[in-house]
Amino acid sequence: MNLFESFSAGVQDMAANRARAVITTVGIVLGVASVVTVLSLMHGGQAQTVAFFEELGGLRELRITDSRSDRVVMTAAERASERLTYRDAQAILEECPSVLTVDPEIVRYLQVTWGDRTFRMKVLGTNAHYPYADDMPVATGRFITDIDCETHANVVVMGPTYREDLFGAADPIGKKISIEGIPFTVVGLMEKKEFYFRGGGGPGDRNVLEWFNRSHYIPITTMIKRFTVSDRLGGLEIAARTVEDVPRLEREVRTLLRRRHGVEDFEIDSKREGVEQQAQQQQFFNIVFWAVAFVSLFVGGVVIANIMLSSITERVREIGVRKALGASARDVFVHFLVEAVAVTSVGGAVGLVVGFGMTAAVDKLLGMPTALAPSIPLIAFLTSLAVGLVFGVFPALRAARLDPVEALRYE
Amino acid sequence: MLIRTEALTKTYELGAAQVQALRGVTLAIDDGEYVAVMGPSGSGKSTLMHVLGCLDTPTSGRYLLHDREVGGLTGPALARVRNKEIGFVFQNFNLLPRIDVVANVSLPLLYRGSVTRAERRRRAIEVLETLRLSHRLGHRPNELSGGERQRAAIARALVSDPSILLADEPTGNLDSKTGREIMDVLDALSAGGKTVVIVTHDAGVASHARRVLQFEDGVVAREDRR
Numbered sequence: 001m002n003l004f005e006s007f008s009a010g011v012q013d014m015a016a017n018r019a020r021a022v023i024t025t026v027g028i029v030l031g032v033a034s035v036v037t038v039l040s041l042m043h044g045g046q047a048q049t050v051a052f053f054e055e056l057g058g059l060r061e062l063r064i065t066d067s068r069s070d071r072v073v074m075t076a077a078e079r080a081s082e083r084l085t086y087r088d089a090q091a092i093l094e095e096c097p098s099v100l101t102v103d104p105e106i107v108r109y110l111q112v113t114w115g116d117r118t119f120r121m122k123v124l125g126t127n128a129h130y131p132y133a134d135d136m137p138v139a140t141g142r143f144i145t146d147i148d149c150e151t152h153a154n155v156v157v158m159g160p161t162y163r164e165d166l167f168g169a170a171d172p173i174g175k176k177i178s179i180e181g182i183p184f185t186v187v188g189l190m191e192k193k194e195f196y197f198r199g200g201g202g203p204g205d206r207n208v209l210e211w212f213n214r215s216h217y218i219p220i221t222t223m224i225k226r227f228t229v230s231d232r233l234g235g236l237e238i239a240a241r242t243v244e245d246v247p248r249l250e251r252e253v254r255t256l257l258r259r260r261h262g263v264e265d266f267e268i269d270s271k272r273e274g275v276e277q278q279a280q281q282q283q284f285f286n287i288v289f290w291a292v293a294f295v296s297l298f299v300g301g302v303v304i305a306n307i308m309l310s311s312i313t314e315r316v317r318e319i320g321v322r323k324a325l326g327a328s329a330r331d332v333f334v335h336f337l338v339e340a341v342a343v344t345s346v347g348g349a350v351g352l353v354v355g356f357g358m359t360a361a362v363d364k365l366l367g368m369p370t371a372l373a374p375s376i377p378l379i380a381f382l383t384s385l386a387v388g389l390v391f392g393v394f395p396a397l398r399a400a401r402l403d404p405v406e407a408l409r410y411e
Numbered sequence: 412m413l414i415r416t417e418a419l420t421k422t423y424e425l426g427a428a429q430v431q432a433l434r435g436v437t438l439a440i441d442d443g444e445y446v447a448v449m450g451p452s453g454s455g456k457s458t459l460m461h462v463l464g465c466l467d468t469p470t471s472g473r474y475l476l477h478d479r480e481v482g483g484l485t486g487p488a489l490a491r492v493r494n495k496e497i498g499f500v501f502q503n504f505n506l507l508p509r510i511d512v513v514a515n516v517s518l519p520l521l522y523r524g525s526v527t528r529a530e531r532r533r534r535a536i537e538v539l540e541t542l543r544l545s546h547r548l549g550h551r552p553n554e555l556s557g558g559e560r561q562r563a564a565i566a567r568a569l570v571s572d573p574s575i576l577l578a579d580e581p582t583g584n585l586d587s588k589t590g591r592e593i594m595d596v597l598d599a600l601s602a603g604g605k606t607v608v609i610v611t612h613d614a615g616v617a618s619h620a621r622r623v624l625q626f627e628d629g630v631v632a633r634e635d636r637r
Contacts, residue, residue: 404466
């Protein structure tokens with residue numbers, strides 16, 4: 001007796017007893033449907049996280065910041081340290097082999113004047129390697145260049161948000177504006193950067209990247225020369241040559257800065273940690289979803305085992321007859337196991353369809369991101385197969401072990 | 412010699428009590444014989460049939476089928492012997508209710524393995540034709556009369572061309588006219604050279620056989636030959 005025949009025998013048996021088949025499969029249908037929904041939600045969440053960080057910038061970068069000290073009284077070494085400076089940034093570029101670019105940043109809120117209009121605005125001193133420039137190209141004009149930094153040029157690249165406030169419809173490129181009374185030439189205008197967690201449009205669904213749009217950029221050397229008393233940095237972004245080089249670069253930078261500062265008064269964070277943090281939040285939901293899916297699958301499996309056991313009691317005589325005609329214990333075992341798998345496979349197929357429906361409903365009604373990966377039908381199929389195998393084994397063993405003489409005598 | 416048993420015993424444990432169903436049965440049945448095993452209920456004749464049919468194993472003694480010891484076989488080996496050598500006919504037919512007549516009749520070939528679906532079907536239909544059931548091939552057992560059911564059951568017993576046809580009260584659930592019809596079938600099979608062993612308490616049924624073994628208290632008490 002081959003597997004296909006056992007399978008079709010199982011399906012025939014299901015068809016002959018529809019009410020039982022429906023009750024049996026309800027559990028597995030719900031279980032597989034929840035698995036499908038969970039997987040879609042997980043894929044959706046992950047895809048959104050990745051999309052967010054891709055919009056924010058690549059994963060090759062490390063961010064170095066001053067660490068906050070918990071202690072009230074600083075040690076002598078801590079007092080002696082100049083903290084993170086522009087000179088540190090230069091040293092990293094010269095001494096760390098794994099570094100590709102460094103982007104020191106100093107932020108100041110400064111008076112920006114054009115004509116008779118004056119605003120207090122966020123101005124960022126940076127260089128040509130401002131990491132977000134790749135993902136947020138200038139809409140018109142150009143970004144800050146190495147030459148701007150070398151020459152301490154008085155040039156500014158504007159964020160898009162205040163463009164209309166300052167210039168109205170006029171093209172700002174080439175216009176002279178004054179920052180704290182010093183004339184600067186506008187050389188570029190940034191493109192607008194947007195990311196909405198719920199697809200945008202809804203109330204409370206803010207553009208989480210709006211702060212980029214409100215910033216203006218000048219060469220960091222100009223910032224140090226004109227507007228600050230020291231070259232202390234607000235932050236330092238560095239990029240490794242490749243994503244794989246990131247851990248090595250972190251070690252190199254840590255060693256270098258510890259030597260220069262005499263104390264570890266800085267922190268190094270990677271974007272990867274942000275992704276991981278996001279993934280951890282996602283994890284919590286995933287665990288809850290998985291628990292629900294697992295419980296439904298388990299209940300579905302128990303229902304199947306239960307109904308199969310009672311069906312075996314109904315069919316004791318049939319088992320006796322089959323054995324009298326030459327069925328071995330193995331034949332009977334395979335027969336009933338395959339019947340269980342047939343039930344769960346059909347349940348799995350229905351569950352897949354129901355799961356797609358549930359996914360669409362979750363997407364539409366709750367506004368949660370979902371994504372249907374091609375692996376989902378496969379996983380649903382394997383899950384229903386596994387439930388059939390696991391919960392079919394016990395009833396099938398019972399059937400296989402029946403004594404033919406007693407089974408034939410059974411009324 | 413087709414069947415030879417030597418001092419067969421079978422003891423059941425019923426709770427604390429021990430029941431000796433067979434107390435040393437020694438008999439021989441030759442190829443082509445027509446044998447009836449008679450006796451009151453509880454005489455052990457059903458147990459003998461189960462042991463001869465390889466559904467059950469003896470507690471002690473020897474059972475040789477085709478000069479091969481089968482009394483000690485277990486599990487899959489015993490299932491193979493049942494499948495190849497034995498054709499069972501039951502009092503209550505024991506056809507599977509959810510499949511049609513052809514599927515029922517071809518079941519023994521299903522468990523033989525290596526017989527294709529088409530071949531199984533072909534042989535089942537062939538046997539059903541000889542038993543005048545060609546008009547019932549696609550019917551479920553509950554659509555058949557009692558006599559037709561038993562003929563279908565006999566077809567199932569014959570489809571694998573077994574050495575022995577073992578019939579347990581084959582007319583017990585049939586009216587006397589249909590019962591005679593079934594006995595005609597068994598007579599014809601015996602006349603065709605098939606070894607037939609009938610277990611019955613009905614003297615009329617037993618009278619068809621050439622040889623009657625009277626069973627009492629787990630032993631052969633008397634033997635009549637005609």
